[in-house]
Amino acid sequence: MLTSAPPDDASPPVDAGRSRDAADARFEALARMARGHFGVSTALITQLDAGRQSILAGAGGSCGATLAELASCGQTIADAGMVVVADTRADQRLRDHPLVIDNPCLRFYARCPLLASSGGTLGAFCLFDDKPGELDDEQREFLRDLARLAAMAVESDSTAARLQEEADALRANEGRMALAIAGSGTGIWDRNLQTQEIHYSSGWKSILGYADDQVSNRIEDSYRRIHPDDLAYVQASMQAHFERKTPSYEVEHRIRCQDGSYKWISSRGKVVSRDSEGQPLRMIGTTTDISAMHAMSERLQQSVDLITCLTDEVPGLVFQYRRLPHGEAFFSYASAGIWDIYEVSPQQVASSAAAIDAIIHPDDREAYRASLDTSAASLTPWDLEYRVQLPRQGLRWRQGAARPRRLEDGSTLWHGFITDVTDRKRIEAELQEFATTDFLTQLPNRRHFMKHIEAELARIQRNDGGCAAVLMCDMDHFKAINDQWGHALGDLALRHVATILREQLRKTDMAGRVGGEEFAVVLSDADIPAAMAFARRVQQRLAATPLAEGDQRIALTISIGIAVMTASDASVDAALSRSDRALYRAKESGRNRIECL
Template structure:
């Protein structure tokens, strides 16, 4: 603070040296008085500010459910703030200040942990003291508290002298945490009990992917643990069937791009279970960082697939002979005609086979033996085929064959082999050999055939000629 001190006299004559000295002395005294007043004002403001700060801190501590304690380590005395005592329901004068008494209020199951944590801090193994434990209130109930403190002074040898800390009531927070944990445990138990894999799958913008959550069903679905897939999915890709992996990855990328639900049936090859079928379903959601998170479920559908394959077999296989039925055979004929039209020079031979005098066999030996004859001939036909050839039972005792990439010459060799095999291996039944012969008609499929019936009619006409010519023979249609 600065200013100007002015002295004046009513007399015009110059002042004496003594007078000037007195004026100077008064000026100094005034300056000292002003400085003193200024200092007192600053001190008063500082005191007011400190008081306000202390009041604010006290109100904040009181409102937070926090109490303060101050421990003299050497004497074993511990002083508590009124707020600390209020946490336990005590009035200011209702609680002692001995550390021994404080330990009697700690829950017996928590006492050793509390004392060990304090000792670690005394021994300077930790920067501060922090524990959560139960403490007994005045009414005998227990509360959960968070107690934090620090040694603020030590002697020359480092031994603790004084420790100050705070205690906060966290009972409601612990109760909420327990409820949340119970909910988490319940959800985890439910997902772990569900037959299948409940999961979260996250794909980052750079393509990296992992499972943030996977239920215990992962051990059955992929024979992996949640820990193994928590950071990357390489091990999952390794168990997916090689023929299905590309489609698996592509379908996930499509779902990520469109944010449409993911659905896929695919195979896995597992070390313990072997080949299995899996069905995956999930709904994607885009996250703020650009990654995609799926919530989904994967289940085992191996048994369902087995049944589907069996049902498909029932729809395409003749029950008695276990050869393809007429419906499946005609489908293969359609495929061969399409190939002949598509590929110049493609060759396909069509054969019609009919067991001779089959009605006589049924009448003489019974239908059970007749069925055995049909099954016997079916085995001979199947053994004579190459991998790309097709045979089917198209009528009672009528069978048809499609020979892939074969002309008349190859078809005739095939037919002769079937006739010879049938003649050389009669059916053994009723303690006797039952000899059976077959008539065969051969034709070639043409690319300009209007439909498959045309080539079938040609081979059927050749078969009719074989029957008319005495049976047990081969006839060829050269048209």
Template sequence: MLTTFLRDLATLAARALLRPQAAGGPLGSASRFEENHNLVTLALTGSGTGLWDRDVVTGEIHYSPAWKALLGYGPHELSTRIEDAYERVHPADLAHVQATMQAHFDNKTDSYAVEHRIRRKDGSYIWICSRGKVVSRDSEGRAQRMVGTSTDITALRETAESLQHTIDLITNLTNEVPGLVFQYRLGADGRGAFPYASDGIRDVYELTPADVMLSADAIEARIDPRDIAAYRRSLRDSAANLTPWHLEYRVNLPRQGTCWRQGDARPQRMPDGSTLWHGFISDATDRKRIEAELQELATIDHLTQLPNRRHFTFQSEAELTRLRNAETGIAAVLMLDLDHFKALNDRWGHALGDRALSHFAQLLRAEARIGDLVGRIGGEEFAVVLPHASTDEAIAFAQRVQRRIDEAPLVDGGLPIALTVSIGIDGMRSTDAGAYQALSRCDKALYVAKERGRNRIEIYEEQ
């Protein structure tokens, strides 16, 4: 069954490659046909991907030689029993794998996709990403046959752990699942072409295989101008050093607009001096969106939409570095604390307290200049760094903030609720070991402002 599946795919690839010669005579020698016959298999092997084919009714599952090689097995060393396949899945992942697959069997999902650990022949575990689709159901909708791919993503998982996400490197051979299996040739003259491109190119680039068979210009025209230089450079470096090609880049498509793509392939040098890659390109748009959302969650305080303490400190450290490198650089730092905030919460409730924090954050943003750093340090405490500003300018800034909060009180149910703020000020110093020292001095000045009656501005004084 799997052999027939692979042969059908290879035959389609051969027809695509040989189409230009069809008008001129016979298809060519048997060796040329065999080379084209294996094209799809070569592309998948080059990208570290293996195929599997499961008979849901009988419980049999067949694997391609490349799939078996992922686990260190020879062509005839694995059984076809699905029970044996589940025994190789890491115990902690088994329930998730089975539930995900069952959901697809039950037609609750469009396709099967899961990342999990699997045991190799030597007893060690690797991470794989498997994707598949039911390609046959009976008259009552019960799954009968499922075909899919698995890719070793162990190294990518290790790299991505710090970013709390994984990179999807899967291509599927069904047209329903986005992904482009390709063969790309870069000639010694610097001209590129795609001798083979799967039908997935219609989703990935909104082009046809014929559009790129003789020239890669149509694809380069789709790549975002911000990324075209990196795209060309990455291919040149891969060709020069024969190292795997990996790149995430944007494309501008007529129908889909701006999207992210991820390419992975392995190169080999050809006798004529050209470089040939076999690999795949997948859609990374959703993952990049999630990355951006995670980055925002990691740096922005949700309530006030200001940088959180961690990100504000990072920005302040960058300002301190600039200050150290400048011959006559100055910067002012302010710590601001809403007065009697606990009492406000106790009297009016936490919902109003949250509104007060958000209201004050808006006033701070309105007063800040472009380039000023404003952040929420925690609770009702805020901090501001004013690059190129003296202490006098910081005092003027603080006074304007106090006027704003006085002139624009928080309103609840038509009633104004007065807010006041205490402020401590000091300058950032090039001798500071870190930005935290300037914030600490401001905090001490802020404490003095609180002690002296609140709604005050105090300058840090050395003890």
């Protein structure tokens, strides 16, 4: 059972005094590698030294908790092996812990110990995430590999520090130094360029699996152990140092072990004496086994290749977009889908995003820039639909979504995805039209017209003045037309009337079909005389353009009732009722008339 303050014999205290900025770059790289590979919110590497725990490196953050608190939570599970907690809320060891309770987004936890070559525990490699999760066998092995690398680095640092202390104390006593290095896993070599002999420490020989008497001192034999593909590079690097073109000799190459296999090593050396003419006489250096690091690098490259292949197959653009503090921006990563989305290549935007900015539709460009500014300023997700004008595809709709984070240099980095939503936007527009338009006449339907007239009344009341004319129009003898000529011609008559009404409207006016053969019109800022003039134009136009059916011409007439809507109207129903009564009066008075009320 977890407690908020473990006793002295429980998990060691956390030393939070060491800041992340001071962490060794190697551990920072491993932490970032783990965070990116596993997709978790936080990765930590801790060290256990003299009973006290300190944080070597951290990547990310979780629920506002400090790295020290996370490390403390991680060390409360007393288990020497790998621990994976899929859901802290469901785990008996962690669910009652204050950090878990106070931070509900701290859900997933994994820890792999950093084991010393002697079997002791050097610290731990920890993963935290705000969602429940699990690690499969391959991921667990990858975490163990990361822990091994971190442990090797911790041991190497400890050894180097110990060696430095002994070196300072012993005043470069070569014999004592050799003994210390022999037990550290680092080999020493000493080359005599006059005799062309090279001497190796026992530690050097043990790296490759050789006994002391199995390695000759001849330089020719040392070259034979180097992998044939690396030999020229090694010799050229050494010659460059002999000629003082480089301050030291540093190479990574493969070397044959005693069992015939090859191992990656890092070899570093320096000429320590020269003759009067500057020719090198003696060179001393070290050799370090880096096979595990190279294996890890190959695995990471395979992961990168896999991710690249996957993102390139996604129908859209997977991207990493970076904006520097002084405003310049570029795509530090863009999948192959950028060609379909923007018709540019990843190389064209690798140093500048100006090419993208230029193809954003002019009407959307300001909103596009403002949305990125807001996201960068507040570190909130970027989500935007916008148009682009492309050379080949023409006008297209795009939807972008990304999450930003601030980098140490003050720049902002987004990871996100952009997709084509042109078809969806077209469907949305069609659905909007279906929802607001009468299919037969293509005029606004009753629902849409009512929303418009309500908005018009609100405008009048808000301005505390003005008026609008409301007209109710009804085709005369429509039933007789249907009975005599059929419903098809009746539909044609309705479309004919709708066309004439539409021709007489201003941009601020609206006409809608509100019933079978009934139409309504609202004329903004119009009084009775203006409405009467509009109604007469409609009737005159109908009279001048009878409906044609074969050789016959069918005369159409319309009755119109007019009312004025003012700020004193409590609702649009009052004005509609008045115009409806006026229409009834026009019908009762003989049809094809205009009445006002």
